[in-house]
Amino acid sequence: MSENQTAILRIHCPDQRGIVARVTDFIHQNNGNVVALDQYTNREEKRFFMRVEWEMDGFTLDRDEIETVFGPLLAKPLDMVWDLKFSDKIPRMGIFVSRSSHCLYDLLARYEAGELKVEIPVIISNHKEMEHVAGQFNIPFYHVPVNKDNKKEQELQELKVLQEHKVDFIVLARYMQILSSDFVRNFPNKVINIHHSFLPAFAGAKPYHAAHSRGVKIIGATSHYVTSDLDAGPIIDQDITRISHHDSVESLVQKGKDIEKIVLSRAVKAHLDRKTLVYKNKTVVFA
Amino acid sequence: MSENQTAILRIHCPDQRGIVARVTDFIHQNNGNVVALDQYTNREEKRFFMRVEWEMDGFTLDRDEIETVFGPLLAKPLDMVWDLKFSDKIPRMGIFVSRSSHCLYDLLARYEAGELKVEIPVIISNHKEMEHVAGQFNIPFYHVPVNKDNKKEQELQELKVLQEHKVDFIVLARYMQILSSDFVRNFPNKVINIHHSFLPAFAGAKPYHAAHSRGVKIIGATSHYVTSDLDAGPIIDQDITRISHHDSVESLVQKGKDIEKIVLSRAVKAHLDRKTLVYKNKTVVFA
């Protein structure tokens, strides 16, 4: 095992005394060196959240043993919801896209530059326009046109493709189709969307038209996990840019693209670094 | 007349060829020196907007004559909506406030420092908490408690006070009462409100609670002209600040105050500089 491999533990549980002490003591007793720790207590909900990362080099428990030991020792007694990941497990990300290239190019350029610790085995689209972009980066492209009548069977087709490519999570890089609840259920907190507005303002279709019509002075973009409730899933990141009366809908769309791609990539990065934790439709994003 | 006095002309009219040429030629022919000019054409609405400011020193028309000449010569034929102000006319601003002091102190501190070209003859409140602040700055304070039953008569009382103090426009510095349509009708595009959210998200009461509940990653504040439609008037300025899961409702309120007072003061300054122009529920804010 290389020196740099780390274990990442994310937990949440009812707040009570001594959680940090007990978890860090568990790591310390097994000779783990903590490289990052962030915790947060939600006082209203009386709920405790924590992410801790330690080096596996020199750790006295094997990967499999950690779960076996940690479960009965701490997770069970403290009533934890938890998961454990290892930094050398590279997640496999499926990209869904429609006709706009800006988010797709942004993700692929980062991928190519080694900026994202991820594999991208497949790109799926309901249109053909982005096929050449997939080709530029030698990534398999599947054209799965969807309409009201064929959505059910086409989503089954998509699930099959995702399964074949062993996709762990999905990024909707401006995919302009609503995924069914059935589909989303297969990827709980594992579908990341970029919505082209400052949610909850302007949910739904044509947010830049709505923003222009309302005369706002700032527009935004919102990245969130997809739930069965449209544009209402737990928010991961948001950002904005200043506009003025000079801006037409077209220039809003243009300026918005710059925020969309940056916000989406930040959300993807947080997800890849296992820094997100969803609880009651909100996302804790650890430092 | 001092050298620094300027005339400020704001117009909007159907778009057509030669408007800038004709307006600036009018100023030039009368020996006016333009010190600022900003114009904008709304292509969708086919509407032209302009603000031009010139020095009155050496201008060959008297103040009264300008209107007499400009009206038939240009405003009428070009079907303009227009107004004309002079920089030495200092507007009189009435402040409405409830219990929060941050916007009030911010405005009064700017006033005291000579930062705002304005007179503040009166502060009106539905509560008594801010009376001592008015006292610190020697500004008359009127306590006008309002409830559902007495709103009509109390607003009449307020109008009387405003009239007595020759108030030109009103700033709601976190005034937590809804003004009636009847009241607002007296001050068209002359009541500036600060709403403690990034409108149109979280209109109405308790926006910080709503923002917290939705789990947004950014909060904002919006300054707008008050219309009879609650929190839906033409937006003058907005700004935001980044938050995180660490923030409670209380800390949102606290962080929000800093945006509220800055955004409100920017809107007041734009209004005082006659840089705003409202058309179809949107605000053009000239450079």
Place this chain on the structure above:
Amino acid sequence: MSENQTAILRIHCPDQRGIVARVTDFIHQNNGNVVALDQYTNREEKRFFMRVEWEMDGFTLDRDEIETVFGPLLAKPLDMVWDLKFSDKIPRMGIFVSRSSHCLYDLLARYEAGELKVEIPVIISNHKEMEHVAGQFNIPFYHVPVNKDNKKEQELQELKVLQEHKVDFIVLARYMQILSSDFVRNFPNKVINIHHSFLPAFAGAKPYHAAHSRGVKIIGATSHYVTSDLDAGPIIDQDITRISHHDSVESLVQKGKDIEKIVLSRAVKAHLDRKTLVYKNKTVVFA
């Protein structure tokens, strides 16, 4: 002791295994309930930083005992630099100001509103202009004019005033005099300055003139602890605002004021919440 009293422990020490475990275990063993914990390891410097806050209610050690026990048990063996504060100890803040009122009013308005957990026993100025503001808030004001020739004795006079008023730390709310190294030595990491530029750009005098002359498109303000090295002390917070070619030096000064006061107050708040920790001329600001 009221239920809400907390102890705040800040430490930094050479990085090594098990620090979090040992510190949190110490708190847990003595029946403390952690309400906030933030830690950070500087990998390059191999240095560990931590802030932990726990409720004193039910804690089995008295305030005095904590130091007696924690020192030999953990601080000494782990070679810690550390301090311990209690949330009910309200710090006493002396304000230095020259002629500009914006930061002073901002701090006093927050103080008056109960937003800052602080006492403000004294305001010192090298000018008389702000005396009336001190008067508005009933705070003792000392006029201590300083020039090159009398600086040494006048600073001794200032130190005497600060001592008499039991001042814990100093805020320079746009104080336009350079404090001597001798003076600063009395308040290590306890003098907070606001510099009206985005440091390290435009250190020294007249930063807005310099910014205007360079043609930057953004200006900023920087709050930092004062050291004997002018404008080079550890930065606590910074912020910026967008400008354009339209801005004159005067409008930069005006726009800058809005950033200055907000950044200064955020730095003061971080200091009051004992969230800052200085190491090697940088400031760790805990969440």
Place this chain on the structure above:
Amino acid sequence: MSENQTAILRIHCPDQRGIVARVTDFIHQNNGNVVALDQYTNREEKRFFMRVEWEMDGFTLDRDEIETVFGPLLAKPLDMVWDLKFSDKIPRMGIFVSRSSHCLYDLLARYEAGELKVEIPVIISNHKEMEHVAGQFNIPFYHVPVNKDNKKEQELQELKVLQEHKVDFIVLARYMQILSSDFVRNFPNKVINIHHSFLPAFAGAKPYHAAHSRGVKIIGATSHYVTSDLDAGPIIDQDITRISHHDSVESLVQKGKDIEKIVLSRAVKAHLDRKTLVYKNKTVVFA
């Protein structure tokens, strides 16, 4: 000539009465419809700046005639520095790049999407790493390795390539070589650089190391026209992002990339839209 073709006139000259009137009257008399006009007077320099754009459809002067008429009629008597462009003339942009792909991919993705009205006939690099990116977009790539000893002849080689490809202006998309004054002289205000700091802070090499070492809380990027004075040319645009003590030099580099590419593309867009005007080492960026 298609209906959408416009003429764009940029001028600056000593400030005097009636410039706007005379210029817009010239356009109006020749039946031009102004679609955008922005002007600005620098009071200190007593200098007037203006950009005006009008539709060529129906304009009574031919393209060639405009210069012939406008020169003696207005430009000469008002002592103007001016240029005239037509919207259907698509500029040809040469890209210089070294080893980082983020700005290159960002520009090429926008180019591919039709977001930039530009031709990109050539990419030049002192390294070979970006050759495959040029290949992905089918753009000729020239590898011109430069060192201290061969700079003079290699720059001549570059000039030859640029000439062959009829390049109008150059974008340095993270090109880590200093261009000689001789080279720059061939492209006055036609070489756009992105510097990876908030200039004038951290000019020169390794700005992220310097930012990290200074402990700043915000980092930035600056796009500017290149002059013979390193990192001191007229600034076109800047932007920033917030950082914290958690950030290592590596994470600053990473976060910086996102600002660099956005700021660079905004500057390129302003240049392409002929919205920039340089005077005395500052850039006026018209609305």
